Amino acid sequence: SRLAKPVKGFFKGETASIKVLRDATAAEITGWRQDGYAKAAVKVQEITARHSANALDAEIVLDPGPKLRFGVLHVNGQSTVSKKRIQEITGWQSGIIFSPDALQKVQKRLRRTGTFSASNLTEAKSPNPDKTLDFTATINDQLPRRYTFGAEYSTQEGLSLEGSWLHRNIFGQAERLLLEGSIGGIGGEVGKTDIDSLLSARLSRPATFRTDLEAYALLAFEQVEEEYYDARTAQLGIGGIYFYSIQTEYRFGLTLKAAKTNDELGTNKYTILIVPIKAIFDNRNNKLDATSGYYAAIGIEPFLSIAGTKNGVVTTADLRAYHKVGKNVTLAIRGLLGSVAGPSITKAPADYLFYSGGSGTVRGQGYQSLGVNLSEDVTVGGRSFVGLSGELRLATSGKLGIVGFYDAGYIGPESRFDSSSGEWQSGFGAGVRYATGIGPIRIDVGFPASGSSDHNKFEVYIGIGQSF
Known part of the structure; x- marks a missing residue:
């Protein structure tokens, strides 16, 4: 493949090893997949050891298969987010040339919401007759609520306390509501009469107007000395x-x-x-x-x-x-x-x-x-x-x-x-x-x-x- 990355040690005269052969084969398959050949696989593999010459001959033939396009994304799992909304979040584009980078973007979008505990993408074993390849996304939700608490002490600044409450998928569309609060300066240095404090609420929603656009609304009150x-x-x-x-x-x-x-x-x-x-x-x-x-x-x-x-x-x-x-x-x-x-x-x-x-x-x-x-x-x-x-x-x-x-x-x-x-x-x-x-x-x-x-x-x- 023209996109395959060279593997160190896979050249004539270098020390032979099974690991190098495996790495070189994997690099070629990855290169073909980067070029749209999602089902590239080993077709022929012959390895011959010539002991008299202390040499190892290897012939590995790959079958790249047809160049494929993305097909339909099927959504499975136990998520309370609707399948339509999950499709919006993934930004799935049926009909474009297959690309591992595009799959990585889809997985990144799902993880970025913070709503899902698992978001696995599985490709179909065989392509469709129209040279498209379907995928299945298995989506499961995180626990809807998360609480955090922290404390810090400094002889100069005194005691600081902070906490947060996060509600995932609060309206059923993968939104997040985050409430945060903190107080500091408790028992701090002489002359510090007021306590530092923060109280904020932030509502965010992924894939709003555009697939990769997260919208938010924020309300915050803060006092600092x-x-x-x-x-x-x-x-x-x-x-x-x-x-x-x-x-x-x-x-x-x-x-x-x-x-x-x-x-x-x-x-x-x-x-x-x-x-x-x-x-x-x-x-x-x-x-x-x-x-x-x-x-x-x-x-x-x-x-x-x-x-x-x-x-x-x-x-x-x-x-x-x-x-x-x-x-x-x-x-x-x-x-x-x-x-x-x-x-x-x-x-x-x-x-x-x-x-x-x-x-x-x-x-x-x-x-x-x-x-x-x-x-x-x-x-x-x-x-x-x-x-x-x-x-x-x-x-x-x-x-x-x-x-x-x-x-x-x-x-x-x-x-x-x-x-x-x-x-x-x-x-x-x-x-x-x-x-x-x-x-x-x-x-x-x-x-x-x-x-x-x-x-x-x-x-x-x-x-x-x-x-x-």
Whole structure:
């Protein structure tokens, strides 16, 4: 087959093995199937050992069969979702040329709903006389409800509790209703008088208007108290997620947001209409422990002021790349960009401004320790942000791994990078990783390298998954 991938070791003069023969045969069959020949199979197989010459002769003849098209998709199983609705979710296209990639897309769509516990596709043993091939989808439902609960304690932030309630297939069309709540800052640092809290409800529906378009409606109330500001917000929004491919998705929406913020400039109330747009490209080989590939998330949020601020736009970018060196070493780099354009730094929504420091930006520096000093007593967030991170990850022979890292962060008062008016901070450190089935357990110790932090202090970070 012209689409078959070459198999290492399957060449004249190489060491012969049954495994290589099997791999080469499987690669040829896969190549034919990729070209539409779904029933490609071995027709003749002769293997002769010539002991006098220390050689193994192999003749393997494949019968690709006819080029086939997709036929009818039959739906079986115990799902409470109607067969018609399942057909809509799969996006099944009878009549197109058979393709394993198309089957993979169908299975991905079924899994993505979160409604089904099993979604197996089985092809018919024989094609139809019109050279179409029927399939059977066996669909069974997940349990309709799921509950989660979590707790975390920090000497600085106090006790945090979070929980969620998920109702799958709530209206019988594979919709999901997710209720989430959290409270934090219980018994935290002195001076923290309010408790952080979140309560949200999100209703999502797959295959709405288009096969790969998931629609959602969102209602959320949140209260946060950060280092330099606190905010109470309410949001009501609708939107969609378009899954362009397995690796690419586009998000868009329309959100009404009302907020009351308090920072060192005073109290402000504002109401804005937001149009959030985001593109995500994820080519990582493993989302929790990548060793190759890249990830990019680029967002733009124009907002229209109804009261309390001015029109503006928030732009963000999260860029990551991974490269394996040798067998055990991985180089990982990350770049973060942020900008708030439109309102001045004193008129911009306080919870839209950027800070640097902490596990998500610069390890070794205090959480949100770098902002913009408007005067000796007034610090606010910046309108521009740049974050840079690099890691050298060394995997040992066991489950343990060692990581060295260096992070840097920039905060500026203008909406674009300006080294003459902004400030940098940086941090460095090392950590260990312990591999588990849900991603590596991460422990990092960071130290400040530059900036205004106390260089005699250090920070410890614990989590699941790599830092980025």
